[in-house]
Amino acid sequence: MRTLSIGSLAICVACGVVAGSFAAETQVVLGSQQTVAWTSKGKSSTARAPLVLDGLKTGDIVEIQIPAGPIPHGFAAIKKSGNSSTEVKDAVLTCGEDPKAKPNAVLRETECSGASKVGTTFKGSLKLEVLDTLKDDLNFWCVVHRAAMPGIIKAAK
Ligand SMILES: [Cu+2]
Numbered sequence: 001m002r003t004l005s006i007g008s009l010a011i012c013v014a015c016g017v018v019a020g021s022f023a024a025e026t027q028v029v030l031g032s033q034q035t036v037a038w039t040s041k042g043k044s045s046t047a048r049a050p051l052v053l054d055g056l057k058t059g060d061i062v063e064i065q066i067p068a069g070p071i072p073h074g075f076a077a078i079k080k081s082g083n084s085s086t087e088v089k090d091a092v093l094t095c096g097e098d099p100k101a102k103p104n105a106v107l108r109e110t111e112c113s114g115a116s117k118v119g120t121t122f123k124g125s126l127k128l129e130v131l132d133t134l135k136d137d138l139n140f141w142c143v144v145h146r147a148a149m150p151g152i153i154k155a156a157k
Contacts, residue, residue, distance in 0.1 A: 024059040026127075029151065033069030036145045050139070050150035056130045057156045062107070064126040074121040074143035075128075077107070085147060087119065091138055092128065094118045106134040107153075119143060130155075 029040045029051065037044045038051040045051035053062060064075045077091040093105040095112030107128040109118055117126040121144055134155045142149035 023057070024061065025057075026061040026063050027053050027056070028063045028065055029053065031064065031066040031071070031073030031142065033067055033071050036071065036142075036148050038142070038149060038151050045149055045151055047148045047150070050152045052152050052154065054154040055156045056134065056153060058130055058132040058134070060130045061110070062128045062130065062153060064128070066121075066123055066126075068123050072121045072144050073149070074117070074119065075126055075140060076119045076143045078139045078141050080139055085139065085141065085150075087141075087143070089119070092118050093131075104133070106131055106138055 027040060029038050032039050032044070035044075037046065039045075040051055040053065043051060056062070066073045076087045077089075078085040079088045090102055090104050091106050093099055093102050093108040094116035095109050095114075096116065099105070099108075108131055109116055110127045110129050111125075117124075118128075130153075134153070136155075138153040140151045140153065141147065
């Protein structure tokens with residue numbers, strides 16, 4: 001009994017040290033199954049007001065979650081030019097891509113057990129790690145609902 005409690009204490013101390021030094025955070029973005037919107041931390045996107053994810057640091061994770069349901073969604077980075085937007089591929093290093101091929105990438109897809117989910121509709125989770133190249137705002141949208149479902153990823157200032 002005594003040996004057990006000492007062992008538990010040692011484990012707790014080690015966990016505290018690990019938790020304290022590991023600062024990366026995950027911001028979860030949900031593709032709503034009630035309406036055409038991204039939601040995160042109680043906020044929702046609209047066609048006129050993008051969902052804003054801010055304070056992102058190198059190593060943080062943006063996790064796009066799309067639950068099973070009637071409304072399909074997907075994630076793609078976009079570039080804005082005046083009133084129009086176009087999907088861009090150079091901003092996200094996707095599964096299986098050589099980092100040297102995309103020196104301008106600001107996000108990296110992780111958990112690559114299959115084909116990349118970037119730019120496609122999917123159900124489940126897409127995790128994107130913030131790279132140290134993220135300085136400028138990165139705009140994104142849903143590949144299905146496009147301009148009706150915008151978002152912005154902002155680096156910590
Ligand atoms: Cu959508």
